Amino acid sequence: MRYLTAGESHGPQLTTIIEGLPAGLLLEAEDINKHLARRQKGYGRGRRMQIETDQAQIMSGVRHGKTLGSPIALVVENKDWTHWTKIMGAESLDEDALDEVKRKVTRPRPGHADLNGGIKYGHRDMRNVLERSSARETTVRVAAGGVAQKLLNDLGINICCHVKEIGGVVAQTDGITSVDEIKTLSEQSEVRCVDPAASEEMKAAIDQAKKNGDSIGGVVEVVVEGVPAGLGSYVHYDRKLDAKLAAAIMSINAFKGVEFGLGFEMAKRYGSQVHDEITWSEEQGYARKTNRLGGFEGGMTTGMPIVVRGVMKPIPTLYKPLESVDIETKEPFTASIERSDSCAVPAAAVVAEAAVAWEIAGAIIGQFESDRMDHLQESIERYRAYTKEF
Numbered sequence: 105m106r107y108l109t110a111g112e113s114h115g116p117q118l119t120t121i122i123e124g125l126p127a128g129l130l131l132e133a134e135d136i137n138k139h140l141a142r143r144q145k146g147y148g149r150g151r152r153m154q155i156e157t158d159q160a161q162i163m164s165g166v167r168h169g170k171t172l173g174s175p176i177a178l179v180v181e182n183k184d185w186t187h188w189t190k191i192m193g194a195e196s197l198d199e200d201a202l203d204e205v206k207r208k209v210t211r212p213r214p215g216h217a218d219l220n221g222g223i224k225y226g227h228r229d230m231r232n233v234l235e236r237s238s239a240r241e242t243t244v245r246v247a248a249g250g251v252a253q254k255l256l257n258d259l260g261i262n263i264c265c266h267v268k269e270i271g272g273v274v275a276q277t278d279g280i281t282s283v284d285e286i287k288t289l290s291e292q293s294e295v296r297c298v299d300p301a302a303s304e305e306m307k308a309a310i311d312q313a314k315k316n317g318d319s320i321g322g323v324v325e326v327v328v329e330g331v332p333a334g335l336g337s338y339v340h341y342d343r344k345l346d347a348k349l350a351a352a353i354m355s356i357n358a359f360k361g362v363e364f365g366l367g368f369e370m371a372k373r374y375g376s377q378v379h380d381e382i383t384w385s386e387e388q389g390y391a392r393k394t395n396r397l398g399g400f401e402g403g404m405t406t407g408m409p410i411v412v413r414g415v416m417k418p419i420p421t422l423y424k425p426l427e428s429v430d431i432e433t434k435e436p437f438t439a440s441i442e443r444s445d446s447c448a449v450p451a452a453a454v455v456a457e458a459a460v461a462w463e464i465a466g467a468i469i470g471q472f473e474s475d476r477m478d479h480l481q482e483s484i485e486r487y488r489a490y491t492k493e494f
């Protein structure tokens with residue numbers, strides 16, 4: 105299973121082409137749009153989200169509400185495009201018109217892709233970099249993830265995300281473990297946090313950052329229930345599923361680290377306080393008494409919930425300027441910007457959920473008979489029964 109995305113932040117549209125899904129999966133645009141709406145929410149977003157109402161159009165690969173097995177093309181229009189048709193248009197312009205409309209960017213933002221991307225491709229107008237490196241692209245990653253999530257749901261696999269920390273405010277999550285509970289509580293919070301008291305503190309921290317012209321980051325968590333044991337590989341480094349999830353999360357704009365279960369806390373503990381004891385019962389089959397390893401042993405799932413977290417750095421587009429250098433004059437400057445999100449952690453949680461859903465769906469498609477949805481369902485059911493009796 106693979107997908108490719110295309111599109112610039114202020115171009116006409118974002119596109120993704122998804123390939124490798126079974127035929128016969130029930131799929132409506134609403135299965136995708138509900139996740140696009142979740143991604144648009146979140147306290148601390150800038151004005152751009154008031155312009156956009158992201159909706160996916162299914163352009164191919166689905167007929168009468170069912171996938172065909174052929175590539176699925178999804179398109180999301182950028183409403184903001186109407187303000188950028190000249191600046192971002194594909195048509196060539198003569199020199200005078202270029203100077204007039206281009207909004208050339210020669211001042212790279214510290215922490216953004218601007219300077220390195222400019223050096224890489226020889227773009228002396230770094231708008232050519234920032235338009236694509238913008239997190240606007242995550243819209244269609246969420247669209248692809250929405251399709252993957254529909255597949256997982258129909259196979260009895262449930263996934264959710266929530267915000268653990270923003271700007272040093274940590275949510276109290278003890279006792280809240282089920283995906284359904286996390287979903288219900290996090291959807292009620294403007295910062296996608298299950299702890300109402302921490303939600304308010306997080307909002308205050310975002311307000312403070314905004315007031316200071318600054319930005320703040322945080323930690324998001326994705327939890328997946330119902331994944332059978334043995335998904336992934338201990339045999340090949342590039343098929344270890346935890347490694348794939350880590351790469352998928354690290355590939356989200358502004359993410360700088362990933363951990364599973366106890367995560368970096370493991371460095372402080374004895375082995376007996378880290379590994380999860382194995383049990384077996386008639387109704388459950390194999391299980392673990394605890395889930396400190398976050399659902400993975402040896403690059404494979406254990407059948408326990410997958411618990412993975414990612415840390416997002418504060419957004420580098422700041423109202424409070426940091427020092428940089430103009431690439432035309434080589435002079436230092438400190439300039440402010442027009443528009444930015446002061447915190448996008450709640451939205452990034454939805455992106456992380458989509459990235460994780462995609463990787464798990466891909467591992468399932470790779471491991472089970474998957475040309476037809478009904479055969480895939482049967483094949484997983486057989487496997488689940490087998491893992492119980494093993």
Ligand code: EPS
Nearest residue numbers: 150152153237238239240421443444445
């Ligand atoms: C982004 C800058 C802002 C964000 C954008 C990511 O957009 P603009 O430059 O239009 O103000 O709002 O995020 C989105 C558009 C989105 O859909 O998430 C950036 O530079 O990364």
